[in-house]
Amino acid sequence: MHERKKSLAGVVPPIPTPFDRQGEVNHRALTDNLERWNKYPLTGYVVMGSNGETVFLSHPEKLAILQTARKAIPSNKWMIAGTGCESTRATIELTREAAEIGADAVLIITPHFYGGKMTADALAGHYFSVADASPRPVLIYNVPKFTHVDLDAGTVARMSEHPNIVGIKDSGGNISKIADMVRMTGKDFQILAGSAGFFFPALAVGAVGGIMAMANISPQQSLDLYDLFRNGLINEAAALQRKVIPLNAAVTARFGIGGLKAALDMLGYYGGPVRSPLLPLSDGERETLSTILAEAGILDADSAGLSPP
């Protein structure tokens, strides 16, 4: 029987999908990366989120990735599978397959192609159908930067009443809306910051954790930020929050997944190429990135091969 995890509190990296030079999924690199991340007290992983170049993966590739990840992720850590598709039926099908493979939860992005028709009713219908059919708890994924759909707090509250919808990753970063979602949902509904750029303020208004790209390249600082907040060291948390903003930006909006992968390469993980039409970083961008990593204090130690705790 599947053991039900409850709390998503803490730090969860949404991991990238490693490709080899021919553009095929590099399963060995995926395993190696996970083994290295496993040494940190991370709550779990999102496999096939937007950082995973999921929109570039075929259906067979997705299943294979989930299988590899399941083997590499210990049972005490969440494996959250990004199984949201544009259609409700495809989402349900992939959700069931992911559960079969052993995912602990699924992260369902808002459908968005027909954005003008993604009314609150259309979206609630989608999430309720998926939650009804899913053998695992469902997390909502709100990421307006990519979807141009932005769930309001009231719609999230309405969805949160479904017993199988247990939380939300919110990457929009509207801190007032995050606070309002905390206000409008029950205490069991778990709100997770979708970016390290607002992790501390999100925790401060009631989020329980973060699913954030930066946790891939700097799990320790991500965990430190969480711990400082939990221990009431507000000024220290604020200082660390401010310090990591350029680092976070470098692997999100500024340089995108190409930046995230290049940073991983610099830090001794496997980053590797992005799939086209994404472009690799230029030499100049790569240099800027390495300066940012150094200024954040994570390049020397890690690149020298120092082991994590």
Place this chain on the structure above:
Amino acid sequence: MHERKKSLAGVVPPIPTPFDRQGEVNHRALTDNLERWNKYPLTGYVVMGSNGETVFLSHPEKLAILQTARKAIPSNKWMIAGTGCESTRATIELTREAAEIGADAVLIITPHFYGGKMTADALAGHYFSVADASPRPVLIYNVPKFTHVDLDAGTVARMSEHPNIVGIKDSGGNISKIADMVRMTGKDFQILAGSAGFFFPALAVGAVGGIMAMANISPQQSLDLYDLFRNGLINEAAALQRKVIPLNAAVTARFGIGGLKAALDMLGYYGGPVRSPLLPLSDGERETLSTILAEAGILDADSAGLSPP
């Protein structure tokens, strides 16, 4: 050997994908609809455009739809397959499969999920790779309403230099940009209006035709609009253009694909259900729609089962 068609001038409906009540592709309805449209002097069809709910189709469904459509579309009409995916490799793969099945051309939507990284270089790289690999001519598909990516005239001009990129469907409707694309591209590059809402003005500034949802429900008025313009009957063309605007809006922005399908049902074609998360029209919307069809002068005649010419 595949016979090369050259001119896309005229009217091309981007056809919807019929589903049965269980949500499966209804191939019989697809054939029936095409046989009825075939009676009109349409230039061809787009199969699996955004009106085709393509983002809701699995890969096997796509291949099956193309096969059915190929059988029903006469060889003197273009079968244009919407084969654009988010990744370059998936786009190339599906493009080759579509060519194998007999598509005459492919319509490639701009990748858009990672919109912030879809720079002119990233997009040109994508289109050039696809055009290099495609056995059939490539049409660009610019549809900012859905993609939130909007190609500028200069980038289109740059792409138009590739010998296998033969035109663009522009659904943005910026008429000044359409004129500018005509100015900046060679005389063999074919610009097609992506909506009947600006078909006549697009023709007036140099577009050669239109790929537009309205052509599904009112092929005759679409063709009339084209012919009036071609015959220099400018005032009559303008009057017809103005008249069909509510009709066009009803099956595009206002009621979406649900509206298009409901209109087809009213007109004796097979419309059928949309796939979730899209919602069917409410009763009130359906009534409004039927009034609009009647006011446009297309409901009585067609619904009475009168045959097309």
Place this chain on the structure above:
Amino acid sequence: MHERKKSLAGVVPPIPTPFDRQGEVNHRALTDNLERWNKYPLTGYVVMGSNGETVFLSHPEKLAILQTARKAIPSNKWMIAGTGCESTRATIELTREAAEIGADAVLIITPHFYGGKMTADALAGHYFSVADASPRPVLIYNVPKFTHVDLDAGTVARMSEHPNIVGIKDSGGNISKIADMVRMTGKDFQILAGSAGFFFPALAVGAVGGIMAMANISPQQSLDLYDLFRNGLINEAAALQRKVIPLNAAVTARFGIGGLKAALDMLGYYGGPVRSPLLPLSDGERETLSTILAEAGILDADSAGLSPP
């Protein structure tokens, strides 16, 4: 008694406000420019539109400009005063003053600072109050590029029922909406293209003229475009439309009012400086601009001091 002009058909330049090197209004330059433009069969002028840097003018400056303009504009040409302010009361006050000075009509920009509250009812209330109080006919001015408010066709139609609201300058350029406004308003309601970038297609769908920055620097081509259309020379009109797009862009979106004024200087009119915070053109921009003027065929002739017809 004030002679009532009826038709706004044709070409109307929205003139810039000349400033001297100290930044004061240069009335002599204003008069000189108008005298030169008066040699063309233009329908009239907009004084203090958005090209007139009106938001930078004090109330006394506005009155003085209207007085100077009135003296320089012959009575058979429209003097249209831009008297729209954010508040209804200030708009009415300035409208009355402009009428007193001799304006033939007023152009009223949509209030926009509190854009989220500028509902159809709020805007209709504003326009009806102004139209009730105005001694001169009112033109609506819709310019979403500056206001981020965009009137829909239905609201314009509702406003057009007021007997003193006689037309609209639409700078949004949504050609489908322009056609729809023609459809939804009476035959006496006059729709004017707000930019030369879509002048010909706007005429084609039923606009009667254009109020456009390009008419300041190239009145002849603007008039030619109008005449070609009126004479049914559609292909020639389309060709000229396409040709002038870079010219139009240079004095609107691309280089802004600084570009318009620099172009006027190059062409022998008085352009002069813009007011801060607008910046003057850089040397590189100035060079690009001069190339564009030359390519449009207007720099040599005019700069050599050849007189207009």
Place this chain on the structure above:
Amino acid sequence: MHERKKSLAGVVPPIPTPFDRQGEVNHRALTDNLERWNKYPLTGYVVMGSNGETVFLSHPEKLAILQTARKAIPSNKWMIAGTGCESTRATIELTREAAEIGADAVLIITPHFYGGKMTADALAGHYFSVADASPRPVLIYNVPKFTHVDLDAGTVARMSEHPNIVGIKDSGGNISKIADMVRMTGKDFQILAGSAGFFFPALAVGAVGGIMAMANISPQQSLDLYDLFRNGLINEAAALQRKVIPLNAAVTARFGIGGLKAALDMLGYYGGPVRSPLLPLSDGERETLSTILAEAGILDADSAGLSPP
């Protein structure tokens, strides 16, 4: 000699401008409101901010309002005058007049009408010129909701180097950017939250106070929020932050200035009418508003005439 205040830490209401039933400025009501607010330990007031319907005020009205406010505001509280205009010269003129009347600082909104040309250089030029000329310290006012201009952290940091630019009111609410501004500016640069919707998280990342509409209707809760944070009572601050979100929304985005004024009326202050084109609240809106005030716990106590501390 003018006594230089230094710290803006704490709570500052941006006060509305009271109008009588004829739409004229009601100076008596302005004085009465201020006298009531003076009983709270507020840091000061913004007079003629965007809540002050400043865009609806004539120049003489502005001077008169400043004079009335100066008399009613004790010398130990900041009087911050909103003197930003579209042009640099008008801004400087009004700034000098405000200083003459006794303003302690000026709040300068980003010019925005020609938004496309409001580059970092244009804006920096504006702020530097104003700061050079201003006899009082300058606060930047970034409010993208109204201006559609959004200063980035780098540009703010650049501006913060001017000795007379002492802080910013940021109403955009991008909490990551607020943290980044703290990081990039010196310790004397004061960042103020522009809305109560993100007051606590802004303080948490390093803001020193807030200039926020809610402080007009609930100064005590605004001050409590500040004090809880300052005293390290993070959970309590978060709880209060969440609680006041509907209240804050009601007097900002949801019901606008009409909502703010209606709430003041309900609470025994003078609210009065808004100027057209703003519309008064409907009866239904008014009822909703009163429920929100009651749920926030501020209607009964205050409306019963209980005195502030």
